[in-house]
Amino acid sequence: MRKRGLFKKQSDQEKKESIFPISIKVLEEKIRKELPGKQDLFIQEHEQNGKKLLLFGVPYLIEKVDLNDYLLEPLLEKKINWTNEEILNEIPLSTGVKVTSFEEIIDKLLVGGVFIYVEHEEEIICYILLNKEKRGLDKAETESLVLGPKIAFTESISTNMNIIRFRVRSKDLVMEELKVGESIPTDLRLVYMKSIANEDDVNTMRQRIEDLDVDKIEDAIVLKQYLEDSELNVFPQFEITELPDRLTYAITHGKVGVLIENSPSAIIAPATFFSFLESTEDRYMRWQSGTFFRFLRFISIFFAITVTPAYVAVVTYQYGLIPMQLLISIGQSRAQVPFPPLLEAFLLEFMIELLREAGARLPTKVGQTMGIVGGIVIGQAAVEAGLTSNILIIVVAMSALASFTSPSYLLGSSVRIIRFPLMLLAGALGVFGIMFGICFIIIHAIRLTSLGRPYLSPLYPLQLKDFNNVFFRSPPRYDSNRMKSFLLKDQRRFSKEEAAKKQDIDE
Template sequence: MKFKLPFNKKQPQPINEAPKESLVRVASASDHFIQSIQNATNNPADLIIKLVPPNLTLIYIDNLVDIETLNNDIIANLQNKPHETLEEIEIAMSIPEIQHSNLLKETVESMVNGSVLIHVEGYSQVLLANIATRESRALSAPENESQVIGTQVGFNESLSTNISLIRRYIVSPELCNEKFKIGTRTNTSISLLYMNGIANDQMVNTLRQRITDLYIDELLDSAVLAEMIDDNSLSVFPQMLLTERPDRFCDAILDGKVGILVDGSSMAIIAPQSFTEFFQSQEDQNLRWQIATFLRLLRLTAFFLSVYLTPFYVAAVTFHYEVIPQAFLVPLSESRALVPFPPIFEALLLEFIIELLREAGARLPTKIGQTIGIVGGIVIGTAAVQAGITSNILLIIIALSALASFTSPSYMMGNVIRLIRFPIIILAGFWGFYGIMLAFCFILIHLLRQTSLGAPYMSPFYPPRMKEMRDSIVRMPIPLTAKRPALTRPKDKNKFKPQPVKPKKS
């Protein structure tokens, strides 16, 4: 591990924090109980306090509870009906999830999560009726990982809805779901999911420890959590996959990987992950293996084109004219005759303009963003060539490199391709092919030293596993993929019987 967050450091508590705050008990008198709840929550405007005769007090936060359930199943069953014990009150309500608590801190935490506090005069104990309701958008097709063949549903921001989607795919009691609370201010719920009997215990324990040792104020998205618990947070390359597809998530879980869902985020985390898996799409499993193999090779070729095509042009035009074919020298010289800038400045300028257009198109509304991207690219490109700022050949190369960067199925890896292109262009402009080889060796060494949840990032190429290589770049026929990937070190190594079923002769 190259960079470690202070997982095991015990964070100092604030000096002004009251000692043993978690041991403060609930007041038996209703007036004192109401006052303690108001003080603990700073008496917000949406704190609702209802007195239900003859001796009940209901406290909840507006917009966090289901009002229809509150009126029909709680207030209607308790109003004007004397109950002597808390057990009688619990029986009178038709609420499936009811807990008892005599601690003030636990009571307040349950209330901000959507529970109704039911306090009886004279009792130093509270009933917590969980009738939480949370607004969430309806299920829709994934926007960033669209595919033609396969399911057309993606995760949304509701944790319970996302878990139900996974349960719909994996109908097995072996699916383990561990829940945690992260963030001292946000109390964000996250779920750690894995298959018992398949997932490696060491990987599960490592991920569980990293989650429990986190001490942060807020957690609002899964991308933040992935960066905080990965092996090397200083690396530009992602070590954990973010996906919005439940079928891809379940496929990874069944391969022995570990998944994390964050409440309020539509992206799920999958770990461990190898470098080549970022160029694989879930649609590859639904296509014929010949077509899927061609698409994988196309994506990897596009990766190298996007990263090295522009630096190769800069190095060749600046230092190495001998590598340019003789028939191509004349049109290249004519296109650069009116350009006053050196190739490195010309290439960086065009790359910067392309990134500006891409960022502007992403931030504007959809219809306007598409128009700005197309019209802006055509107008600026044509005007730049006519004004002599750039050559038309470099403009074609820059456009091809930008187009190739969009072929990566992972948005995180696509951003990496966009970023590492700039330093390679600078090295090519100063040292030619030697600078390109220096950048290539640096990136390769960095990738070989990288790990994902303790597993080698460049698996199966380093360490070399010949049997695994055939199903990394090449998508093998499904009957030949009986074994789970060795990257996850699964307990159960076989998905199905390795021997294919042979048709019987009639």
Template sequence: MRKRNKTKDKSGDTIFPLNIDELEKVISSKFENNPDIKFSTYEQQGRKVAIFFIDYQVDVQKLQESLLGPLLNMEKEWSNDSIVNEIPLNSATKISSLDEILKRLVIGEVIIYVEGENESLTYLLLHKESRSLEKAETESLVLGPKISFTESLATNLNIVRWRIKSTDLVLEEVKIGKTMPHDVRIVYMKSIANEEDVNTLRQRLKELDVDEIEDSVVLKQYLEDSQYNLFPQFDHTELPDRFTYSIKKGKVGILVENSPSGFLTPSTLFSFLESTEDLYMRWQAGTFLRLLRFFAMAFSIIVTPMYVAAVSFQYTIIPTEILITIGQSRAAVPFPPLIEALILEFLLELLREAGARLPTKVGQTMGIVGGIVIGQAAVEAGLTSNILIIVVAMSALSSFTVPSYLLGTTIRLIRFPLILLAGFLGFLGIMFGLSLLIIHLLRLKSLGRPYLVPLYPLRLEDFNKVFYRTPFNFTNKRAKAYKPKDLIRFNKKDATKKRDIDE
């Protein structure tokens, strides 16, 4: 009996040449006889060919018209070379490894094997399900584009290309994941983005050794400079206009297959308080809204701890009229201010989380009605005071002004240790907690860049790009914080030159 010559892959698996029946048994055993594996055999001039694929992952119409039709109508004898030459598809790949065949099957490729050949052919005829472009949910805007990214990487790349019509735009491809690889794209402007930032991000991606990544939010956590802090270090967004606007400033973006959002780096604490909506307003209104967000963030962090500290220890700083009102509202409350504040903050977080998990209409109704009913019942039952309900409500309202959901969550978490420090040490505890927080922020980095720039290190020339807005004629330079290659956006002298209508 003649011994067959077998092709071995790197792992030692022998797979080709095989007859068609043996190949079908091997594939069926690997997929536990899964009925979704379609295995078809055709014969021509005494030669057999097997075609197999996963049913719901392949574009059946394209399979029939572009592959099966030309294959069955071929006049030449079937072979790998003749099939590649006769079938007008550009995605043909020759493989002989069983592991490679299985990997390509699960990502939607069609495998063709001509009996007796030492290699099989694969064609990518993937059928992707994707939702249409919809309005952004977590980052709502009054002015500006409303569409958001989708789970389709091709759609997201199309949107980015549509918004940045330039040959300078780079969409670098990287594969992440050993067992279930995902397509990841590094997005940046070649003539603007800092080369060191691009290389650092590329290195971190290539050195990442994981089986799979579920979403861009998960990938972001793998790539961050420090995974042991509360503050997000990469800016996360589902808005294409915010994504492309940051790319044009010199940042580097990441888009991931099956993820409806992208992230940007390097980022600063103040990046999470910016909104592209500021650009669509007059510069005076944009400045007011930015300053309002900064104030609201600080107010949300310290107002409840200050109430606890003042009522528990430093009540002498409270004006007499207000102190009498607070004393009357707390007369029937059996708990100290610390416990009272923690109970109310905990109830607020329960309402917020429940409202986010319920269907939209039910969640909104439950949040409003639940807050009113529970708050009123708590006051009447003597569990809390009216004054503290107002303080906690103002704190929650202030946290909602932060455009970034991730930073808003961080602010909510910071409040609890500050309340505890205020309850035990008063204003001294608050100052101690804020000092630790500032020290932590000073040490924090995003892709190796300082997290508090332009405050630290101090860059006064970047203040008009962070804390306030100026007329567009005066924004001729990009922020130095990201160290872009090209610092100049346009010629300021030409932009401010007055022209007659007939020029």
């Protein structure tokens, strides 16, 4: 579906309409009228042997060393004829191109273009000398790792492309250039392995990007929301990562990646629900440890969704499900609490969410102190004031800890949202309400797709051969095939028989 934006696209004919030849004075007036801020332009007029030349650009976007040493010095100090061909031949820069339309001039000005116009010529010469301000390579902030590479993407797309190309030294790696945004175009790269990725996935992603009609895209996370299959569901449908090794692993296993300028994150598609519970560390551990921690995350996410609603349900309706000794402890703990279990649980969960949000918004060291001290102080004060019970504080704390086990912040946020409707159903219908809510979530997830692929694959539709890529890790030599669910061009990674051979040097 085509998404309409605020700005209308220009036709190709309008963009290519030439304004040359033109007098220097008229060109200068047009440029100043389009960019009226004097501080945004440098415009210099020079004359030599009866020829006039106009030089202009946006100073804070331009690399000063390249401008002075490689453009101005040969242009003004060497005795060269001022013709377009002579200038392109003598200036030692490879980015020189001829431009004819005024729209192209404005577009290139805003990406660090320096223009040279010799009066009465039929084109103007442009050199892109963009000075890219970027931070250095650093550790990932949102995806913490103990094992494996810790380098993270930056806001520079050229740096990110360099990292990916360095990690995947293959002629099959494709970084297809696209642009998104009408009023403020942003560079974008579609990244995939030509010999592996499913062509339908690549074409679908490309078509969705090209069909976008929006004024500006601020970040990969914003772009992801435009490209997802469904806008009305709570589950994330594309992965977001700031780890280059996660992206390279995904594309070498047949998925499609998207890099965008000014974003330190990359998009990975198609994704399944289980993709968000996989960590890059799983591959760096022994397969037994990787399998154990993956199972732990599956159990934790289910626990995070259901444990607080289950408390509300059994305390409100299904007392018989609680052992007698525990029931006595719960009764004593709640003796002074004036609220019903549903309101009590909502109050405590709301307090936990406030602490979590406040800790995330404060500076790092202050936020950590706020989360720990605030949780202890407020929890103890709430119990002593009779607002909640000790048992519920333990339940809510376990639920919060379980939600933190998800490697994906997006899935963790979804779990936090889902928990509240389930608590309402538990308060209204007890355990039956929880079961109704879980069934609704499962049915909803079965209907979801990611780039047209089933969201619960390989569980639905059932593909048993893909289980070792999702639910557990098999020993490395048995991990010889890619996921069949994605219908890739090349399913085979290596020969299992050859990988099983182990010979000593003297054999």
